Structure formats: structure tokens, C-alpha cells
Amino acid sequence: MKNIAKINYIFFFISLFLVSQLSSQNFRSNSEYEFEKYAVEQGTAMNASIVVFEDTNGFIWLGSQSGIDRFDGYDFINYANISSDSLSTNLTWVNSITEDGLGNIWATDQFGNVSNYKRLEDKWYNYFPEYKDLITNVPEGVDLNFGLQPSSIVVSKDGRYAFVGIFGFGLIRIDSETKTQKFYQDNFRYSSWFDIKSADKMINELEWLDDTNILVATGDGLRVFDTEKEIYSEEYFRTKNKNQENNFPSDRYWIRDFEIIDENNLWISAQNGIIYKADLSNETLENFSAKTSLSNSDARQILFDKDNNQLWVNIENVGIDILDINTNQVNNLRESNSRLIGKEFNNIIKDKQQNIWISSATDGLLKFDPNKKKFKSFSKNEPDEFNLGFSIAWGAHIDKEGVVWVGTRDPGGGIVGLDFKNNKRYFSGKTNNNNASLYEITEDNVGNIWAIRGGDVIWFKQKDKKKFERLGSYTNKLRKDKSFLRSLTQGHLTYDKNLIVPSDRTVWLADKQGNPVYEEYTRLTNVVKNSIRGFQRKDSISSYVLADKSIWLWDEKGNKFTDLTPDIDIPVLETRAQAPFAAYNEKLYIPTYGSGILVVDLKNQKINYITTNEGLPNMYLYNMFIDSDNFLWMSSNQGILKCDPKTLEFKQYTPVDGTQDYEYNAGTAWQSDDGYIVMGGLNGINYFNPSTLNENRVPPKVLIQNINIGGISKKFESVSNDEIADIEFKNNSISFEYLALSFRNTAQNQYRYKMEGYDSDWIEAGTRRFASYTNLPIGTYTFRVIGSNNDGVWNEIGASYKLNILPPWYRTYFAYGGYILLLIFSVRSFGKYQAKKSIVEANNKRRTKELQEAKELQISLLPKVNPTIQGYEISTYLKPATEVGGDYYDFFYKKGEYFYAICGDATGHGVISGMMVSVTKAGLHGIPMAEPSKILGQLNQIVKKVNFGRLRMSLSVAKFNSNNVELSSAAMPPTYIFSTKNNTLEEILVPNLPLGGIETEKFDGIKKEFKSGDLLIMISDGLPELPNPSKEMLDYKKVFNCIKNNAKKSANEIKDALVSLSDEWSEDTLNPDDITIVVIKKTN
Incomplete structure (x- = not known):
């Protein structure tokens, strides 16, 4: 029995230890609660x-x-609340919001109003506080307009009944079908809030327990309201004797808020700010304010976080308390001790x-x-227990015990050690010399730490000591011919446990016992004659050696060397190659400062580069490591970068993700044997394990928000439609607005879409959140859109909308029956048939003539020659379609006053499109030149008044100023701007409706810097939507890459490159839509 008791005792403490360990992982310091x-x-x-x-x-x-x-x-x-709009909400001081089972929103305000938002109708239905008219015995001076406020609202799943708790009146029910209100009180006398006899009227919170019963928090305990029987069926924690003069007896519990744990238990905030855990099954209360360090101030609203077993408590006018229920630890978040904003x-x-x-x-x-x-960052002042004490980190290492050592470039220097296992922090090595210094930190075989400051001064910490000692300048102890030892970098521990440091001539710094040697490591340098830049261990006995011009494999056990690049020179100096570097799949990936990633293919004896053209976010790299999943990690001047070498997919992490800053430093990174990485820069360090990074693995919910069919927009806000939507052929121009719901770094969310039955493949939309289709052929389609979160996790199911473009009346079965009858009649009337045939031939000739006239009209509307404007190169191209389309470009220039470029596309074909372009051109000549957005607004009104029916005009306008360009667009493809200064190509899309749609449409504009060498390109959709013989579209990505690859050429050469791209893609296939290209390059 004693053994059993002992085992139980041990098991208890093991369990307690495990629980405490699990809880400590969830418990955060105050500084880790960062609020946006x-x-x-x-x-x-x-x-x-x-x-x-x-x-x-x-x-x-x-x-x-x-x-x-x-x-x-x-x-x-x-x-x-818009008084002139009866369909707007009647709410102002909104104090409660909920949702019914149909997805419609219900809300109340402090004046007693209730409003119901029908989501798909985009309309509000309002209810006014009838109960206020019933109140009697209102004391003089009491204003009911702002009194007897709703406190909470819940709605039945079918959306018919809304139950509203009124503080000071009780429970009411609103019937949305009959528009009637029902009151569950028979006493309409005004009651003071503290009167115990009226405590049931003081409702603070409502919440459904199930489909029928509502839990009600009152001024005297909890009540359960049965909505079917319309009675209060159960009561908890009620005052036993209400017929007493004391309004606050000891057994009165004024329930302010509650959070349900399970069917029997809940958390309660009550009067005097006390937090209770309530058990309804035996009607007991456990006072957690008394047993924890929860604030003694006034606790109000609470939140029970079930996933982390935490209780969040709003302490009135003080801050937020967070109770870890497993350990009873409390974070008292205040403005003064955390990043909480306000109180x-x-x-x-x-x-x-x-x-x-x-x-x-x-x-x-x-x-x-x-x-x-x-990423957890360690900076000058944060976190409290492990702050660095300095700003700029230069030099970093993780020793065998897991201690992170970091040097500083701040004046006076110094080295800090962060011992996370033992919760200790060490700092030493600061001097009175205020010169900024750089450190290279390394470790020998016995665990001594060597820090080389400024290239020649050694600081040394023995394994069992806490502080560094200055050993002085080791070069003074060497013969004069060894002054090359001043340029030491991070060390390498050899197979035989010697510590060597790469340099102009590699140095043997310490032997396997940790004794200083200070000699050239000749067993290596006698073979590898060039300067060595770094080592990368291949396995336990061999390492890669990166030297100027070459890469070697060093068998350290047998001291054998193999030149791995006998046929190529490695441009180490030219590219400013950095170390450490990484090896994967017989290739070495070497970070460079300015040339991206230098890739050495050892098998094929080739070198190439991974640059911004391949998606690398930044070309200035400092180090590189490979993790257990074969991802490459590197620090840069634009944060921490992650690369999949198999797919060349990149992920960029910036201060938004927790990086210490954007910019990092050379020689300030290390990877431990167990995979942890430290990287340092201008504002501290990051210390992380790639395998445990908290990526956003939850795919976002994707919704189609709005659908525009034939110029009429309607709300959808759903994942899919249950039935196929039939659409008349005349409304076959359709656009969709979509959304990936994610609240973390939403600017990085990505989208893809396609129209199944029309698009052959997914269209990469990037961050664009709308898609448009014009003139969809007859048929059944499904529009699909998928989205990703900021970490590139895709919702592959996404959202969809099924539609069917109906044939026009002349292609229906009824029409075909008529055609048969017509054919029979024609056979019997051969003569008339011949006459009709002649008429058809005449019509064909007429149509051919009309098409020719349309083509001539289109050409007549274009500039005869491009303008010659000092400081600009201009080149244009227009290739008409098989049926003449409505593409158009033009220039408006008045020396010393303005210079505009225009590019447009009228929907449809033939003469009518030419007429649309004529009206647009005439409008441009007739309106004053202004900002592009205003020009489009005026043109929109002109085109709308002319009334071309469903014909629309898409148009882009660019206004060129001395150092910038102003852009606006009406449903045109993106405009491309190349910045010579930043060496970047930007795709500018200004999402506006086409001209001739809504007369009151307001057009947005954008202004971009545009200086010497910069480039602007406008195109019509005929270029990216150009099909090849396999009916695959050229797409925007190929257009983007073509522009980027030729951006530094002349305007004419860039235009020719795009024309060549289209010709090669189409393989002489006739283009179904006009192709227009306008290229403008600034030359000074």
C-alpha cells in the first residue's frame, strides 16, 4: 500500500509538472501582447x-x-442613420449586435431603437421603442429618451423573432413578420436601477442556451426564458428574501456579464467587480477574484477563450486582465506596463x-x-528579461549549450549572452573606447567563446566563466609577415576539433583543448592558395570550402582536397559573396551583396543567379542556411527571406511578422546543430527555429461579394449559388468582386480565378479583387475564385458562381421551328427564294463595305503621326481585329502647358464602335484639360447622354507632369510603370466602371513618380487575351515579363518586343480583338 501511495504521489507531481509546462507555454509576458x-x-x-x-x-x-x-x-x-433615407438604419449609439440564422444583422442602440439589416437586399428595417410609451410614474427630471436602454439582443434562427433585453424594463420580443412588439412584463412603473424588487427588469446580457431557451443575466441572478412557452422556467443565484429594505443583501448577485463554459458551468462578472465560476447543477459560486491576482477594481465584460483556457476581463477605466485558468496566473495589462492602447x-x-x-x-x-x-525579436529594451541593452547587433553565435552570444556595433562595444534554458543574461566586454566595432564570434571544441573585435582584438570567455576578458591584439604576437590575420571572420571547427578562421590566409585560432595557436593553418592553405571566404559542412568528416575563384571539397579526416569547379571561375569578389552558404541537390547556394543568390551547379559545372527577375525580394543578402525541410533562409536588406529551391517560391518576412528591422548585418548569423537560427541587424536580433515558426496555416474564407450583370450590380456575399443563374444574351458582360477574409497582413493576400468553360487555365490576379468578362458566348459556365492568406496558404475550394448565358431569341427552339417553316415555304416559292438570295448577297456586300468604312473610320480617328515632345520617346501600335473593333489612342499636347496620353477600347465591333470612339474623341476636344479622374467623369456624362444602349467605352488617361504622372482608368487593363531608380516594374490598376454606365460614377485616380529613364505602357485587352492556335490566352504575366526584360531599351524597341511577343504567340492566327500598344519613355 505504501508503494501504491508513493506511485500515486509521484504521478500527481508529474501530472502537475506537465500541466504547468503546458500552461507556461501559453503564458505570455505583458510585452508580448501587441495590439493593432x-x-x-x-x-x-x-x-x-x-x-x-x-x-x-x-x-x-x-x-x-x-x-x-x-x-x-x-x-x-x-x-x-440618414434621415432622408427610409432604408438606412435608425441607429446611432449602437450598443448590441447579433445575427440571425439567415445571415442578417440585428442591432440596438442606447435610445431603444432596433434595426435589421437584410444582407442581400442591402436594406435596413427599423423598429422603434414602443415600450417607452408604456412607462408610468417617471420621476421629474428623468429623460427616457436616453434611459431604459437595450443591453443585449438575440434572434431566432429563422430570423422572425428578436428578443431584446432592456435594462430597467425587462424582456421584449419583436416579430419581424407582423412588425409587432410583445412585452414580458406586467409592471410598467418606472424602477430605479438598485431596487431589489425590480431587479428582474435590470437585464444585462442574453445568450441562447439551445434553440428554445435563453439565459438572462439580471440584477438578481440568472434566469432561463423558454421562448416556446414564453415563461421563465429556471432561476439561479437569486435573493431569497426580496421583501427587505436592504437593496444589496449578501446573497444578491448582480450579473453584469457571463460566458458559457459548458451546459452546467459558466464564468460570471458580478457587482463589485468580482469574477465567479458558476456551477448551475448545484448552484455554487467559486470566487476567482479572491484566489488570483485579478484586479480588485470594477470587472465588467468578460471573454472565455476556450482554446487557450483563458479568461479576458475588462477592468473598468483601468485595463484588461487575462487569467490563465490552468495556473491562475494573471496578466494585468495596462497602458503603463504593456502595449495596450487606452484604458x-x-x-x-x-x-x-x-x-x-x-x-x-x-x-x-x-x-x-x-x-x-x-519571429520573436530581442532589442535594446525588450523583452524585459532578455533585452540586449544595445541597438545594433554585429556578430552572433549559438554555442553548444544553446546560449546566444551577440556583439554590438554601438560605441564601446560589448557582448551579451542570452541563456534561455537557465533564464540568465550575461553582458561584458564594453570598453571606454567609443569607436564602433564589428565582432566575429565563434566557439572552440571545449566550449570557450572567442570574439574577434575589429579584425584583430580578441575577447575570450572560458566555458565556466561569465565574463569576457580582453586578450589584446593577437597580431602583435606574430611575426610581421602575418599581418594578413587582421581580416578574420566566423570560425569553423574541423573534424579533429581545431578551431580555424577563414581569412586572406586561414588562421588556426585554437587547438582541440582550447589553447590559442595563432598560426596559419597550412595543411589547408598549402593546397587552397586563394583567400578562403567560408566553410559549409557536408557531413561529419568533410566540408565545402568557398575560396576566391573556386570551390573545394575538403576531406578533413584524410586531409584530401578535390577542386569541385575545375572548369569555371567562381566570381566571389565580383559578387561580394557572403558566408555561411547552403548546399542542396548537388548545388551550392551562395548569398551575395548585390547580385542575389549565386547558384553553383557542381554536377554540370555551371553558374547562374537567382535575382528579382525570378521573384527574389531583395538582392542584398548576408547569409544563408538550410532547414530540415530543405528551405533556404537568408537575411537581407528587406527582412528575412525564405526560398524553396525546388520551385523558387519566396516568402518575405518584415517587421510586421516580428523581424527586428528590415536591414540585417553581415557576419551576424548562426545556425545551431538542432536547427535554431540567430540573425542580427540594426535593431537587435531574431532567434527562431524554422520548424516551429507559427505560419498562418488557416486558409481564408473566400466570398464573392458583388456581381455586375449587364451593368446592374447586386450583392451576393456567399460562397456559391445553389441554382444556375440564367442570364439573357444581351447582358453577357459580367464582372465579379471577391474577397479572402483574413485579418493578418491582408495586403499580401493573393487571388486566382477562372471561368470554367471559357478560360483554359487559372488567371493569376495577384492582389486584385475583381474580374471582368465581356461578351461571353452562349453556354453554361462556372466562375471560380480561390484566395490565399498572407503566408501563401490557399483556400483551394474558394467560391463559385454558376451561370448560363441564354441564346438570343433568334437562336431558340421556337426560332428554329420558324426557320423550318420558312425553309418549306422557300422550297415552294423558288422564285422568291432566289430573290431573297440576291438580297442576302447585296447585304453581304453592304456589310463588307460597312466593315471597310469602319476600319477607315477607326484609322481616321487615330493620330496621323505621334507628337514629338522634348524629353519623351513615344511609340505606338494598333492592329485591327478580323471584325473591326473599337480600339483608340490619342495624344493631347500643348507646349509648356500639358501633355496627355489616351488609350481606349469601345465594346462591340463595326461602325457603332467607331461612333462611340468619335463621340469620345469629340468630347476630349470639347472639355477642359484637368486631372484624369475629372476628365473621365465629364466624358462619362457625355457618353451616357448620347445613349449608345449597352455599348460602353473603356478608357485610360495619363497626364504627364515634370516629375510625376497622374493616372485614371475606366475599366481598362492595367497601366505599367517602370522605375529606373528602383529597377522595378509596377502594374497599376485603377478599378473604375466603363464610360456610359452610371452617370454619377466618381472616378478614382493615382499619382506616381515619373523621372528620367522611367517608362509608361498602356495596352488594350486584345494583347493579353490574344489566343494561340490552341486557344490559350497570352495572359498578363507574359506581357509583364516582356516589359520588364526590355524596360531599359528605347520606346520603339519595347513596342517591337511586345509586337514580336504577340506574333510569336499567335502563330499568324487572326486576332479576334484589336491590339493597341502605347509606349512613352522619359529621356530627361
Whole structure:
């Protein structure tokens, strides 16, 4: 029995240890709670918010004095009370929001109003507070307009009944079908908030327990309301004697908020700010405020985070407390001790993506994303227990014990050691010399740490000591002919445990016992004559040696050397190659400072480069490591970069992801044997293990938001449609707006789409969130769109919309029956048939003549010659389609005043398209020259008034100023701008509707820097949509790459390159749509 007891005792403590370890992993320091702020600057209607809510789609709704905002990760949409619009909401001080089972939003405000938003109708249906008219015995001076406020609302799944809790009145029910209101109170006398006899009227919170029962928080305990029987069926924690003068007896529990744990347990915040854990099965309360370090101040709204077993508590006018329920540890977040913004908050929610959202009474909306910071950074002052104490890190190493050693470039120098296992921090080596110095830090066989400062001064820390000692300048101890030892870099531990350091001539720094040697390592340098830049271990007995002009394989055990690049010279000096480097699949990947990644193919004796042309985010690299999954990791001047060498897919991590800064430093990185990496730069270090990085693995929900069919837009906001949508042939121009719902770095979300039955492959949309199709042929299609989150995790299912383009009346079965009858009649009337045939021939001749006239009209509308403008090269190209289209380009130039370039495309073919272009050209000559967006606005009104029916005009306008260009577009393909300064090509898409659509349409514009050597290219959609004989489209990506590869050539050469691209792709296939190219290059 004693043994059993002993085993149970040991098991108990092992279990306790495991629980504490698990909890400690979830417990964060205050500094790790970083909040993003969304306020007026980010698009909210106000900086003060009252309530936040997440709907089933994942949209975030925010209530404030100015109505309701909806946030999709990109933009806020405000729904405000507009007195002249009966379909707008009647809400102002919005204090409660919920959703019914149909996806419609319900909300209340502090004046008692209720409003229901029908999502697909985009309309609000309003209900006014009838209960206020029933109140009697209202004391003098009491204003009911702002009193007896709704506190909470829940709605039945079918959306018919809304149950509203009114603080001071009780529960009411709104019937959305009959528009009637029902009151579950028979006492309409005004009641003071503290009166215990009226405590049931003081409702603070409602929540569904199941499909029928609502849990109600009141001024005297909890009640359960049965919505079918319309009675209160159960009560908990109620005052036993209400017939007493004391309004706050000891057994009265004023429930302010609650969070359901399971069917029997819940968390409660009650009067005096106390947090209880309630057990409904035996009606007991456990006071957690008393047993933990939760604040003694006034606890209000709470959130139970089930995933992390944490309770978030809003402490009124103080801050936020976070209780770790496993350990009872508490984070008391305040403005003064954390990154919490403000101190006055309202409710707290957790969304489906694990974000915590807090409505702030002064600072809009706060978001805590627990997984946003993939990298933990260590800077001058953070984190508290492991701060570096300095800013610029230069020199880094991870020793065998896992201690991270970092040197600083700050004046006076110094080296810090971060011992995470033993929770210790060491610092030493600072001098009175305020010169900035660089460190190279390495470790010998016995665990001594060597730090070479400034190239020749050695600082040394013995394994069992805490501080570094200055050994002085080792070059002074050497013969004068060894002054080359001043340029030492990071060390390499050989097979026989000697510590050597690459240099102009590699140095033997310490032997296997850790004793200093300070000699040239001749067993290596006698064979490899050129300077050695770095080593990369291949296996336990051999290493790659990177030397000037060559790469060697060094069998360290047998001291044998193999020249791996006998047929090629490795441009180490020319490319400023860096170390460490990486080996994968018989190739060496060497980071360079300015030339990208130098790839040495050892098998085929070839070298090539991975640059920005292949997607590398930055060309200035400092080091490279390979992880257990064969991904390459490197630091750069644009953050930390990750590369898959098999696919050349890149991922860039910046300060948004937790990197110490954008810029890193050379010689300030190391990878430990167990895979941990340290990288340092201008604002500290990052220390991480690639295998445990917290990538955003949750694919975003993809929705189609809006669909425009034949110029008429309608809300969809769904993943798919259940039935195929039939669309008349006259409305066969369709566009879609779509969205990937993700709230982390949404600017990095990517999209692909295709129209199955029309597109042969997926179209890479990048970050663009709309797709347009014009003149879809008759047939059945499915539009599909997929999206990725910021970490490139795709929702491969995405969203879809099924549609069927109906044939015109003349291609229906009814019409075909008529054709048969007509044929029979024609056989019987041969003479008339011959006459009709003659008429047809005449019509064909007429149509041919009309097409020729249309072509001549199109040519007549184009400039006879391109203008000659000082400081610009201009080249143009227009290739008409088989049926003349409506492409158009033009220039408007007045010396010393303005220079505009125009490129457009009228929908349809033939003379009618030419007429549209004529009207557009005439309009351009008739309106004053202004900003491009204003020009498009005026043209839109002109085209709309002429009324071409469903014919539309797409148009891009560019205005060239001395050092910039202003752009606006009406449904044209993107404009391309190449910056010589940044060596980047940018695809500019300004999403506006075509001319002739909505007369009041406001057109957006954009301004970009445009200096000498910069390039602007406009195209019509005939180029990217040009098919080859296999009916595959050329697509925008090939156009983009062609421009980028030729961007530094003349305007004429760039135009010729694009023309050649189209000719080679089409293989003499006739183009179905006009192709227009306008190239403008600034020469001074």
C-alpha cells in the first residue's frame, strides 16, 4: 500500500509538472501582447466604439455613436442613420449586435431603437421603442429618451423573432413578420436601477442556451426564458428574501456579464467587480477574484477563450486582465506596463481566426493577433528579461549549450549572452573606447567563446566563466609577415576539433583543448592558395570550402582536397559573396551583396543567379542556411527571406511578422546543430527555429461579394449559388468582386480565378479583387475564385458562381421551328427564294463595305503621326481585329502647358464602335484639360447622354507632369510603370466602371513618380487575351515579363518586343480583338 501511495504521489507531481509546462507555454509576458489599432485613420466612423461582433462569414461589425461599421480586412463600410433615407438604419449609439440564422444583422442602440439589416437586399428595417410609451410614474427630471436602454439582443434562427433585453424594463420580443412588439412584463412603473424588487427588469446580457431557451443575466441572478412557452422556467443565484429594505443583501448577485463554459458551468462578472465560476447543477459560486491576482477594481465584460483556457476581463477605466485558468496566473495589462492602447473598453470577442477584438471607448477597435509575430525579436529594451541593452547587433553565435552570444556595433562595444534554458543574461566586454566595432564570434571544441573585435582584438570567455576578458591584439604576437590575420571572420571547427578562421590566409585560432595557436593553418592553405571566404559542412568528416575563384571539397579526416569547379571561375569578389552558404541537390547556394543568390551547379559545372527577375525580394543578402525541410533562409536588406529551391517560391518576412528591422548585418548569423537560427541587424536580433515558426496555416474564407450583370450590380456575399443563374444574351458582360477574409497582413493576400468553360487555365490576379468578362458566348459556365492568406496558404475550394448565358431569341427552339417553316415555304416559292438570295448577297456586300468604312473610320480617328515632345520617346501600335473593333489612342499636347496620353477600347465591333470612339474623341476636344479622374467623369456624362444602349467605352488617361504622372482608368487593363531608380516594374490598376454606365460614377485616380529613364505602357485587352492556335490566352504575366526584360531599351524597341511577343504567340492566327500598344519613355 505504501508503494501504491508513493506511485500515486509521484504521478500527481508529474501530472502537475506537465500541466504547468503546458500552461507556461501559453503564458505570455505583458510585452508580448501587441495590439493593432483601427480608428478614424484606418476608416472607422469614430474613434470611440461601444460594441464589436463577428458574423458567420467572418466580417467584423463595430457599433458606435455614428452607427455601424463593417470591416472585411481591407476597408470599413459605415452604415449610418440618414434621415432622408427610409432604408438606412435608425441607429446611432449602437450598443448590441447579433445575427440571425439567415445571415442578417440585428442591432440596438442606447435610445431603444432596433434595426435589421437584410444582407442581400442591402436594406435596413427599423423598429422603434414602443415600450417607452408604456412607462408610468417617471420621476421629474428623468429623460427616457436616453434611459431604459437595450443591453443585449438575440434572434431566432429563422430570423422572425428578436428578443431584446432592456435594462430597467425587462424582456421584449419583436416579430419581424407582423412588425409587432410583445412585452414580458406586467409592471410598467418606472424602477430605479438598485431596487431589489425590480431587479428582474435590470437585464444585462442574453445568450441562447439551445434553440428554445435563453439565459438572462439580471440584477438578481440568472434566469432561463423558454421562448416556446414564453415563461421563465429556471432561476439561479437569486435573493431569497426580496421583501427587505436592504437593496444589496449578501446573497444578491448582480450579473453584469457571463460566458458559457459548458451546459452546467459558466464564468460570471458580478457587482463589485468580482469574477465567479458558476456551477448551475448545484448552484455554487467559486470566487476567482479572491484566489488570483485579478484586479480588485470594477470587472465588467468578460471573454472565455476556450482554446487557450483563458479568461479576458475588462477592468473598468483601468485595463484588461487575462487569467490563465490552468495556473491562475494573471496578466494585468495596462497602458503603463504593456502595449495596450487606452484604458476604457467595452466588450471583448474572439474571432474564427483566433484574433481577440476589443471595442475601445477612446481608441476605436483594438486587435490582438496571437500568431502574427512569427519571429520573436530581442532589442535594446525588450523583452524585459532578455533585452540586449544595445541597438545594433554585429556578430552572433549559438554555442553548444544553446546560449546566444551577440556583439554590438554601438560605441564601446560589448557582448551579451542570452541563456534561455537557465533564464540568465550575461553582458561584458564594453570598453571606454567609443569607436564602433564589428565582432566575429565563434566557439572552440571545449566550449570557450572567442570574439574577434575589429579584425584583430580578441575577447575570450572560458566555458565556466561569465565574463569576457580582453586578450589584446593577437597580431602583435606574430611575426610581421602575418599581418594578413587582421581580416578574420566566423570560425569553423574541423573534424579533429581545431578551431580555424577563414581569412586572406586561414588562421588556426585554437587547438582541440582550447589553447590559442595563432598560426596559419597550412595543411589547408598549402593546397587552397586563394583567400578562403567560408566553410559549409557536408557531413561529419568533410566540408565545402568557398575560396576566391573556386570551390573545394575538403576531406578533413584524410586531409584530401578535390577542386569541385575545375572548369569555371567562381566570381566571389565580383559578387561580394557572403558566408555561411547552403548546399542542396548537388548545388551550392551562395548569398551575395548585390547580385542575389549565386547558384553553383557542381554536377554540370555551371553558374547562374537567382535575382528579382525570378521573384527574389531583395538582392542584398548576408547569409544563408538550410532547414530540415530543405528551405533556404537568408537575411537581407528587406527582412528575412525564405526560398524553396525546388520551385523558387519566396516568402518575405518584415517587421510586421516580428523581424527586428528590415536591414540585417553581415557576419551576424548562426545556425545551431538542432536547427535554431540567430540573425542580427540594426535593431537587435531574431532567434527562431524554422520548424516551429507559427505560419498562418488557416486558409481564408473566400466570398464573392458583388456581381455586375449587364451593368446592374447586386450583392451576393456567399460562397456559391445553389441554382444556375440564367442570364439573357444581351447582358453577357459580367464582372465579379471577391474577397479572402483574413485579418493578418491582408495586403499580401493573393487571388486566382477562372471561368470554367471559357478560360483554359487559372488567371493569376495577384492582389486584385475583381474580374471582368465581356461578351461571353452562349453556354453554361462556372466562375471560380480561390484566395490565399498572407503566408501563401490557399483556400483551394474558394467560391463559385454558376451561370448560363441564354441564346438570343433568334437562336431558340421556337426560332428554329420558324426557320423550318420558312425553309418549306422557300422550297415552294423558288422564285422568291432566289430573290431573297440576291438580297442576302447585296447585304453581304453592304456589310463588307460597312466593315471597310469602319476600319477607315477607326484609322481616321487615330493620330496621323505621334507628337514629338522634348524629353519623351513615344511609340505606338494598333492592329485591327478580323471584325473591326473599337480600339483608340490619342495624344493631347500643348507646349509648356500639358501633355496627355489616351488609350481606349469601345465594346462591340463595326461602325457603332467607331461612333462611340468619335463621340469620345469629340468630347476630349470639347472639355477642359484637368486631372484624369475629372476628365473621365465629364466624358462619362457625355457618353451616357448620347445613349449608345449597352455599348460602353473603356478608357485610360495619363497626364504627364515634370516629375510625376497622374493616372485614371475606366475599366481598362492595367497601366505599367517602370522605375529606373528602383529597377522595378509596377502594374497599376485603377478599378473604375466603363464610360456610359452610371452617370454619377466618381472616378478614382493615382499619382506616381515619373523621372528620367522611367517608362509608361498602356495596352488594350486584345494583347493579353490574344489566343494561340490552341486557344490559350497570352495572359498578363507574359506581357509583364516582356516589359520588364526590355524596360531599359528605347520606346520603339519595347513596342517591337511586345509586337514580336504577340506574333510569336499567335502563330499568324487572326486576332479576334484589336491590339493597341502605347509606349512613352522619359529621356530627361
